[in-house]
């Protein structure tokens with residue numbers, strides 16, 4: 001293994017020693033197991049290469065202060081991946097297989113698990129894709145599920161800073177489309193927009209609801225949170241937003257740990273000037289404070305790392321790293 005400086009990692013791929021691989025053919029999954037091979041050989045006509053029949057997940061494993069290895073709510077990733085598979089006409093893994101893949105992959109790559117206190121973690125990326133060679137538009141009959149690990153640092157680089165966002169002129173999801181699942185095609189849709197955003201000095205795009213373009217949805221890789229001037233947590237609700245596990249966890253943390261009131265409802269673009277704080281949340285983003293949102297020259301500013309976003313971040317990361325007692329079942333321990 002190359003020498004890794006865990007404290008200065010960015011959110012980027014590092015090849016680790018083992019990944020879990022299982023293949024589906026003739027209506028069933030094979031036994032599956034660990035592989036040292038990070039490369040995949042596909043037929044040139046494999047369904048995924050043309051028609052994007054694929055989905056993925058993202059979660060993190062941590063080393064706690066007392067030396068345990070834990071993964072944060074992986075059964076919710078398992079359930080969301082099953083939802084993605086059903087929507088993408090892909091077979092769901094057999095019961096228990098997803099969590100077994102998590103356990104085996106983490107155990108086999110323990111030397112890549114960042115130590116407690118480095119701010120880094122071991123990112124786990126399950127993927128599934130259709131491998132059948134075909135030409136007509138139809139689902140594959142053969143699939144591969146693969147789960148690999150990569151040690152990562154912060155998604156937006158360096159220390160926590162207030163992000164600069166813009167309202168995006170493109171949509172990432174269609175009404176009644178696939179915005180609510182983790183299909184790779186949603187991210188393909190966003191590549192042009194994120195490249196343009198970066199070229200123009202923005203960290204991320206804020207997507208509006210695709211039907212009316214009057215409500216806030218989410219960014220390309222994270223859900224959004226707002227804090228009202230009264231200190232309430234306001235969370236955009238929409239059927240085309242990805243149901244973030246971090247967002248769902250934060251809502252519970254806000255209510256049960258911080259005694260905050262929480263409103264989950266459509267949030268109008270026209271009202272964002274009324275909010276005191278804004279943040280992005282997700283596995284990769286954790287909770288990243290937002291400093292400003294530019295709507296075609298009209299700038300909405302927020303308290304960068306305000307008190308509520310800060311407290312939410314401290315409490316959630318404390319729970320994830322075992323410093324604060326977690327609600328029952330939130331940490332899967334890997335021995």
Ligand code: PLP
Nearest residue numbers: 221222223242244245246282283
């Ligand atoms: N929204 C999008 C578009 C994402 O890609 C992600 C990342 O997974 C999230 C939200 C956050 O979801 P989670 O908290 O489950 O990681």
Ligand code: COI
Nearest residue numbers: 058059221282283284285
């Ligand atoms: C994650 O947070 O796990 C994601 O998949 C988001 C991605 C944009 C890195």
